[in-house]
Amino acid sequence: MLMNWFVLSHHGSVDQSSDPVDRSGQICKTLLTLDQRPKVIPFGNPISLSLIQPLDHTAKHRSLAGRALDRFGVRLLRPPQVVHLYRRKWVEEHTYPRFTMIGQSLGSVYLSWEALCKFTPQVYFDTSGYAFTYPLARIFGCKVICYTHYPTISSDMVSRVLQFNSMYNNDALIANSVLLSQCKVVYYTLFSWLYGLVGSCAHLAMVNSSWTKSHIEKLWRISQHTKRVYPPCDTSSLQMLPLERSVENPVFISVAQFRPEKAHTLQLEAFALVIERLKQDSSSPRPKLQFVGSCRNKQDEARLQKLKDRSRELNIDNYVEFHRDVMYKDLVRLLGGAVAGLHSMIDEHFGIVVVEYMAAGVIPIANNSAGPKMDIVVEEDGRRTGFLASDKEEYAEAISKVFKMSEPERLAIATAARERASRFSEGKFFDEFKAAVRSILTLKTSPKTSS
Numbered sequence: 262m263l264m265n266w267f268v269l270s271h272h273g274s275v276d277q278s279s280d281p282v283d284r285s286g287q288i289c290k291t292l293l294t295l296d297q298r299p300k301v302i303p304f305g306n307p308i309s310l311s312l313i314q315p316l317d318h319t320a321k322h323r324s325l326a327g328r329a330l331d332r333f334g335v336r337l338l339r340p341p342q343v344v345h346l347y348r349r350k351w352v353e354e355h356t357y358p359r360f361t362m363i364g365q366s367l368g369s370v371y372l373s374w375e376a377l378c379k380f381t382p383q384v385y386f387d388t389s390g391y392a393f394t395y396p397l398a399r400i401f402g403c404k405v406i407c408y409t410h411y412p413t414i415s416s417d418m419v420s421r422v423l424q425f426n427s428m429y430n431n432d433a434l435i436a437n438s439v440l441l442s443q444c445k446v447v448y449y450t451l452f453s454w455l456y457g458l459v460g461s462c463a464h465l466a467m468v469n470s471s472w473t474k475s476h477i478e479k480l481w482r483i484s485q486h487t488k489r490v491y492p493p494c495d496t497s498s499l500q501m502l503p504l505e506r507s508v509e510n511p512v513f514i515s516v517a518q519f520r521p522e523k524a525h526t527l528q529l530e531a532f533a534l535v536i537e538r539l540k541q542d543s544s545s546p547r548p549k550l551q552f553v554g555s556c557r558n559k560q561d562e563a564r565l566q567k568l569k570d571r572s573r574e575l576n577i578d579n580y581v582e583f584h585r586d587v588m589y590k591d592l593v594r595l596l597g598g599a600v601a602g603l604h605s606m607i608d609e610h611f612g613i614v615v616v617e618y619m620a621a622g623v624i625p626i627a628n629n630s631a632g633p634k635m636d637i638v639v640e641e642d643g644r645r646t647g648f649l650a651s652d653k654e655e656y657a658e659a660i661s662k663v664f665k666m667s668e669p670e671r672l673a674i675a676t677a678a679r680e681r682a683s684r685f686s687e688g689k690f691f692d693e694f695k696a697a698v699r700s701i702l703t704l705k706t707s708p709k710t711s712s
Contacts, residue, residue, distance in 0.1 A: 344376055344379050344380050346372060346375055346376055346379075347375070348368075348371055348372050348375050349372065350368075351365075351367075351368030351369070351371050351372055352365050352368045352369050352372055352391070353365075353368075356368065360448070362413060362414065362452055363448075363452060363455075366391075366392070366393040366413065366452075366455075366456075367393065369389075369391035369393055369394050370393050370394055370397055372391075372394075373391065373394035373397055373398065374397060377397065377398065377401045377403075381401050381402065381403070382403055383403065383404060384403065384404050384406060384701060385398040385401075385403035385404065385405050385406070386406045386407070386408070387405070387406070387407040387408070388407070388408045388410075390407075390409060390410065390411070390413055392407070392409075392413065392456060392459050392460045392463075393455075393456075393459045394459075395407070395459050395460065395462035395463050396459055396462045398462075399462050404464050404465075404701050405462060405463045405464050405465075406463070406464060406465045406466075406467070406698060406701055407463050407465070407466050407467065408467045408468075408469070408490070409466060409467070409468045409469070409473060409477055410469050410473070410492075410610055410611070411469075411473055411610035412456070412473065412476045412477055412480060413452075413456055414449060414452050414453050414456050414480070415476045415480075415608075416476070416479070417608055418449060419446060419449050419450070419453075422442050422445050422446050422449065453480060456480055457480040457481055457482065460477070460480060460481035460483075461481045461482060461483050463481070463483065463486065464486065464701060465486055465488070465697060465698065465700075465701055466481065466483060466486060466487045466488070467487075467488050467489075467490045467694070467697050468487060468488070468489055468490070469489075469490065469491060469492045469610060469611045469632075470489065470491070470610055470611040470631065470632040470635065470636050471489060471632075471635040471636050472608070472610060472630075472631040472632055472635050472636075473489075473610045473611070473632075474487060474489045488693075488697040490690060490693045490694055490697055491611070491636070491684070491685050491689065491690060491693070492611055492613060492685070492690060493685075493686070493687040493690035493691070494613055494616045494617065494620070494682070494685040494686065494687070494690075495687050496616065496617055496620030496621075496682055496683075496685075496686070498593055499593060499596060499617055499620040499621040500620050500621075500679065500682075500683070502593070502596065502597040502621050502622055503597070503622070504622040504672055504675045504676060504679070505672070506598065506599070506600050506622070506671075507598065508546070508600070508668065509546055510546050510547060510548065510549055511546070511548045511549070511600045511601075511663075511664055512548070512549045512550075512551060512598050512599045512600060513532065513548055513549070513550050513551070513599060513600065513601050513602070513603060513626075513660060513663075514550075514551045514553060514595060514596065514599035514601075514602050514603070514618075514623065515528050515550065515551070515552050515553065515554075515602065515603040515604070516553045516554065516592065516596075516602065516614050516617070516618075517553075517554050517604070517606070517614060518554045518555050518556070518557065518561065519552075519554050519555070519556050519561045519562075519564045519565045519568070520557070520561060520564075521564065522606050522607070523554075523605065523606050524605040524606060524607070524628075525552065525564075525568055525605075526567075526568065526571060527605045527652075527653055527656065528550070528603045528605050528656065529550070529568060529571055529572060529575065529577075529581070530571075530575070530653050531650075531653045531654075531656035531657040531660060532548075532550045532577065532580075532581070532657075532660065533575040533576075533577050534653065534654070534657035535548065535657050535660045535661055535664065536548075536577050536580060538657075538661070547580055548580065548660070548664055549580050549581070549582065550577075550580060550581045550582070550603075551581075551582045551583075551584060551595060551599070552568065552581070552582070552583045552584065553584045553587060553592060553595055554584075554585065555585060555586050556585065556586075565583065565585065568583070569583060593621075596617070596618070596621040596623055597621065597622075599621075599623045600623065600624060600663060600664075600671065601618075601623060601624040601625070601626055601660070601663040602614070602615070602618035602621075602623040602624070602625050602626065603626050603656070603660075604618075604625060604626070604627040604628060604633060605627075605628050605650075605656065606628055607628055607630055607631075608630050608631040609627075609628060609630070609631050609632050609633060610631060610632055611631075611632040611636070611637075612627065612631075612632045612633045612637055613685075615627050615632075615633050615637050615638065615647075616637060616682050616685050617682075618647075618678070619637070619646065619647065619678035619679060619681055619682035620679055620682035620683075622675040622676075622678070622679055623675070623678075624647050624648070624663055624671065624674050624675055624678060625637070625638055625646070625647035625648070625678065626647065626648045626649075626650060626656060626659045626660065626663070627647065627648070627649055627650075628649070628650065628651065629649035629650055629651045629655075630651075633649065634649055637681070637685075639681070640677075641677045641678075641680050641681040642677070642680075644673065644674075644677035645674050645677065646674065646677045646678040646681045647674065647678055648662065648663070
């Protein structure tokens with residue numbers, strides 16, 4: 262019997278762009294691999310994979326099979342069934358200038374209704390965080406599985422509003438107003454209750470980190486059905502890079518899309534502090550900072566230009582490089598020449614790029630919160646694997662430490678970091694994924710397709 266899975270994956274379909282720093286498609290890659298290896302699942306039922314395709318309505322199942330081979334290296338024995346959706350605008354952020362979370366959440370229900378009416382699967386697998394669709398999927402008779410990268414709402418978000426902190430998800434206008442902040446807290450509180458209610462409809466919730474797990478358990482209250490499954494990090498090519506690096510002009514690298522939450526300006530200003538302190542020693546070599554990433558839209562392009570302008574204002578433009586939309590082979594080359602990698606997003610749910618730094622022998626300097634703090638940049642058999650920082654001064658101090666450390670000390674940290682990175686391999690994800698979904702794969706009902 263063929264078991265049908267419907268993958269609701271706004272970012273993780275095989276139609277995604279070739280951005281080397283957009284790794285959400287790794288989940289889809291593993292599902293594609295699962296689809297081709299039924300014998301490794303001890304239940305006797307192969308699976309049939311169906312993908313939503315909200316981006317390109319001209320795409321056919323055979324072209325998607327070709328993309329699966331080109332992007333993931335997976336040759337499909339049978340192509341996935343494609344379900345074209347035409348109501349994607351209701352989950353787009355720009356559709357809701359205000360009350361974005363509730364707008365997108367309700368919009369996802371409308372999108373899911375279209376999908377489920379066109380194809381009703383046995384297993385409804387969400388990797389996009391559309392928790393408000395779970396009750397609807399259950400009404401349609403589906404088993405609901407999700408892989409949650411981060412909670413839509415968290416207690417940390419509420420705390421920042423209460424503390425009047427202005428951030429990318431808390432406008433300065435609100436942060437500067439007591440009344441507006443109190444109204445937003447009420448909004449967040451009501452949304453948290455709704456989010457917990459719909460999330461509890463999942464039969465199985467897989468989460469990508471200890472930080473995400475703690476929040477999901479608190480909100481959804483289905484601890485017995487919540488499993489931590491670290492995301493697949495394909496670091497095989499990075500593991501092959503030599504650990505030895507040039508110290509003539511040490512290179513520090515930052516790999517991330519040019520999005521506001523990635524806090525690139527903090528990295529730039531911390532690096533400027535290091536350069537300023539080095540001016541007192543004319544004989545010392547000067548480090549270099551490389552920004553590597555992509556732009557999703559005009560806002561990201563404007564953000565990148567502001568970074569370039571800011572580097573000139575700080576008089577460090579001679580020490581800073583910007584690499585946009587590089588191919589993966591070029592990213593590997595750049596990582597192979599770096600001594601340390603910067604990461605500064607607050608509450609990064611996991612932090613695959615930090616794992617990739619470590620696999621490449623690049624010492625991570627990551628934000629002291631969430632995934633990097635709890636799961637990644639931790640000691641490996643009592644050995645340091647990197648540095649954690651919270652503000653400009655702490656980042657500058659960590660950069661200086663790496664810059665000044667001896668080669669044997671750097672190699673020792675890089676070696677421990679690489680060993681730590683091996684804990685997050687694709688093979689381990691595959692094994693943990695199979696173990697988590699074992700009970701779900703005993704389904705015996707047949708899918709229904711609309712005429």
